Amino acid sequence: MLILIKNVYVNGKRQDILIEDNIIKKIGEIKKEEEMEIIDGTKKIAIPGLINTHTHIPMTLFRGVADDLPLMEWLNNHIWKMEAKLNEEIVYWGTLLGCVEMIKTGTTTFNDMYFFLEGIAKAVDESGMRAVLAYGMIDLFDEEKREKEIKNAEKYINYIKDLNNRRITPALGPHAPYTCSKELLLEVNKLAKKYKIPIHIHMNETLDEIKMIKEKFGKEPFLYLNEFGFFDGVDVIAAHCVHLSEEEIKIIKEKNISVSHNPISNLKLASGIAPIPKLLNEGINTTLGTDGCGSNNNLNLFEEIKCSAILHKGTTLDPTIVKAEEAFNFATKNGAKALNVKAGDIREGYLADLVLINVNKPQLRPISNIKSHLVYSFNGCVDDVIIDGKIVMREGDIITLDEEEIYEKAEEMYAILSA
Numbered sequence: 001m002l003i004l005i006k007n008v009y010v011n012g013k014r015q016d017i018l019i020e021d022n023i024i025k026k027i028g029e030i031k032k033e034e035e036m037e038i039i040d041g042t043k044k045i046a047i048p049g050l051i052n053t054h055t056h057i058p059m060t061l062f063r064g065v066a067d068d069l070p071l072m073e074w075l076n077n078h079i080w081k082m083e084a085k086l087n088e089e090i091v092y093w094g095t096l097l098g099c100v101e102m103i104k105t106g107t108t109t110f111n112d113m114y115f116f117l118e119g120i121a122k123a124v125d126e127s128g129m130r131a132v133l134a135y136g137m138i139d140l141f142d143e144e145k146r147e148k149e150i151k152n153a154e155k156y157i158n159y160i161k162d163l164n165n166r167r168i169t170p171a172l173g174p175h176a177p178y179t180c181s182k183e184l185l186l187e188v189n190k191l192a193k194k195y196k197i198p199i200h201i202h203m204n205e206t207l208d209e210i211k212m213i214k215e216k217f218g219k220e221p222f223l224y225l226n227e228f229g230f231f232d233g234v235d236v237i238a239a240h241c242v243h244l245s246e247e248e249i250k251i252i253k254e255k256n257i258s259v260s261h262n263p264i265s266n267l268k269l270a271s272g273i274a275p276i277p278k279l280l281n282e283g284i285n286t287t288l289g290t291d292g293c294g295s296n297n298n299l300n301l302f303e304e305i306k307c308s309a310i311l312h313k314g315t316t317l318d319p320t321i322v323k324a325e326e327a328f329n330f331a332t333k334n335g336a337k338a339l340n341v342k343a344g345d346i347r348e349g350y351l352a353d354l355v356l357i358n359v360n361k362p363q364l365r366p367i368s369n370i371k372s373h374l375v376y377s378f379n380g381c382v383d384d385v386i387i388d389g390k391i392v393m394r395e396g397d398i399i400t401l402d403e404e405e406i407y408e409k410a411e412e413m414y415a416i417l418s419a
């Protein structure tokens with residue numbers, strides 16, 4: 001399958017992009033040939049598909065159901081109660097709704113931690129998106145639950161591998177150090193090495209959890225986990241990292257941990273503001289996530305890009321902190337590095353995960369500085385999306401999914417959850 005995007009603004013100039021199978025074959029001057037599908041890029045710019053490194057995608061169905069609460073109350077009194085009613089079908093439709101929202105706002109890859117993974121994987125496969133899927137493990141320090149969670153985790157790793165779908169890969173998802181025992185975390189490290197897959201974990205989101213860990217284990221979360229080798233020999237994506245000591249930042253740097261910065265979720269749950277300028281100073285790989293729709297409440301990664309570019313200017317009173325280019329890289333190159341996917345940039349030999357945006361939009365005019373507009377002005381409504389070399393959306397219409405059906409089913413599924 002050959003796709004030729006003609007005369008599109010990419011990497012600073014108007015040129016052509018040739019896609020062969022799922023790879024960007026050539027960028028430059030390219031002649032049209034018979035068997036090519038041609039996309040006219042004349043009025044469009046091409047950017048790499050965005051990469052969301054922290055989601056709980058089926059939580060689209062929890063949008064707006066428990067606003068204006070702190071994390072622990074939100075989780076314990078609302079979210080975990082509703083999650084008890086979830087099943088494969090509800091998770092499937094919630095995921096499809098999330099895929100529609102992510103495709104429409106230019107996200108092509110997401111890093112998810114949830115449960116009922118068959119439903120999630122089926123929806124991802126149908127949508128055409130790329131995803132790293134982890135079964136979220138919680139043992140609450142109970143041995144019986146631990147055995148069950150470890151068995152489930154390994155079952156899902158093999159389930160996803162057996163799908164043999166190059167767009168869907170497995171990860172391990174121990175929920176957090178305050179919901180997972182040391183024994184479970186040690187087992188997770190072992191499984192990550194055995195299957196050569198990354199670990200996705202919530203870290204240092206709120207002051208409460210840090211207090212809990214310090215009281216229970218006598219030290220801060222990263223120091224506690226590092227002491228028993230949790231970070232050794234594995235790739236870790238740590239979501240949130242809001243409250244960090246200097247010692248903990250050292251560990252993040254030394255262990256090459258990628259941070260998933262979720263500024264809007266952290267603000268909405270009043271968890272705090274992650275010390276991103278300090279992490280950047282240490283060269284720590286910083287990426288962006290939305291978290292779930294219960295605590296954001298959308299999946300528009302352009303909002304996270306803009307928020308990450310202005311929030312830290314405000315906290316440091318330094319307008320030069322987190323420049324537009326850096327913020328854009330959080331959601332593209334850095335995300336690709338964290339998830340170890342050859343995407344996040346439009347270069348020959350890279351995966352053909354790219355997005356076209358028609359510049360005939362008021363927020364993109366005058367065309368003075370495209371990168372600035374994408375970070376500080378654009379509302380995220382993209383036009384065409386190509387993932388793994390397949391056209392998934394054309395001029396705003398998603399080809400792979402039936403939007404109307406998904407919107408209807410989402411209402412039905414929400415009615416079950418809220419009954």
Ligand SMILES: N[C@@H](CCSC[C@H]1O[C@@H](n2cnc3c(=O)[nH]cnc32)[C@H](O)[C@@H]1O)C(=O)O
Nearest residue numbers: 056079113114115136137138175202291292
């Ligand atoms: N097997 C676990 C599932 C854990 S999935 C990931 C969990 O993270 C929860 N979650 C969502 N957002 C956040 C957050 O910001 N911090 C901590 N947990 C969250 C989400 O509701 C879900 O319960 C169980 O039986 O509950």
Ligand SMILES: [Zn+2]
Nearest residue numbers: 202239291292
């Ligand atoms: Zn989360």
